[in-house]
Amino acid sequence: MAVKQIEAEELSQILSDATKAVLVDFWAPWCGPCRALGPIVEEVAGEMASELDVYKMNVDDNYDFAMQNKIVSIPTLMVFKGGVCVHRMVGAMPKEPLVAEVRAHI
Known part of the structure; x- marks a missing residue:
């Protein structure tokens, strides 16, 4: 599955x-x-489809959502399980540590 760009209104339904x-990458083009x-x-x-x-x-397009969820540094990645955020990662990282952190929380 390719990574799909979503808006804040879509996340609760997803x-x-x-x-x-579910892994969500909160980012901005700049x-x-x-x-x-x-x-x-x-x-x-x-690889983990x-x-x-x-x-x-995009946090610029979803500023209110980002502020409500205390996303103050980007990139921020959030892992959701059962509709709840179970893990948050802030900052860029190599693939292996990213995969290890995600696997530890799914």
Whole structure:
């Protein structure tokens, strides 16, 4: 599955319909670390497609959502399980540590 760009209004429906864990990458186009992390998130989405659904949300377009969820540094990745955030990662990271953290929480 390719990573799908979503808006804040879509997230609650995605989480309520989810049959597996959900990873959301909160990012912005002007953010260098976000751009560096993007291809890694795409790889993870492809490799973990049977375990995880992956989405991206632009914090500039969803500012209120970002503030309500205390997303003050980007990139921020949140792992949801059963509709609830079970883990949050802040900052760009190599693929192996990212996969290890995600696997530990799904």
